[in-house]
Amino acid sequence: EVQLVESGGGLVQPGGSLRLSCAASGFTVSSNYMSWVRQAPGKGLEWVSVIYSGGSTYYADSVKGRFTISRHNSKNTLYLQMNSLRAEDTAVYYCARETGGNSLDYWGQGTLVTVSS
């Protein structure tokens, strides 16, 4: 059974850093495109970043230069390193697997990141 479990969210001050983890089971992270998507409280979904199976990465303009997506192959885990956090980064962060059909077929339950002093 495919499962994605995020962790690492919490309260952080503006300018601070946080690393989110997404532990996968039932499939191999490194063989798939893996994405992060976020949702600010009461708002819509925002695509954040993707890492290809080959290692290429892409970011939303709103996080480029501050966030880094990566993976640990032996741990079968996806990461999102978030630096220079701002209040507008406050959101539930979801990891998701991208299918060959250019869609996200499996999602984690989400982890809440709150940026506030």
Add this chain to the structure above:
Amino acid sequence: DIQLTQSPSFLSASVGDRVTITCRASQGISSYLAWYQQKPGKAPKLLIYAASTLQSGVPSRFSGSGSGTEFTLTISSLQPEDFATYYCQQLNSYPGTFGQGTKLEIK
């Protein structure tokens, strides 16, 4: 960047109604469009991918159509569990984008 515009943003309907949600892309994305359903406090659920392919396990009352810049999601006969928020998404090119969402409420 490709923008996706959904309409309407809010939709009030009754059980048994047929409803259609539209998603327009700012430039052509072939058939690389997906639809998701999200209920409060839950992760989104994939309904349709490649514009018209039903994800495994999704009821056949859901259908999608379109290509290029205009796409539709149709629910043929609303069921109580269908009242939720629906999003379109394109991953044809990065950055990926979502529509702003359509909240489907019970009339």
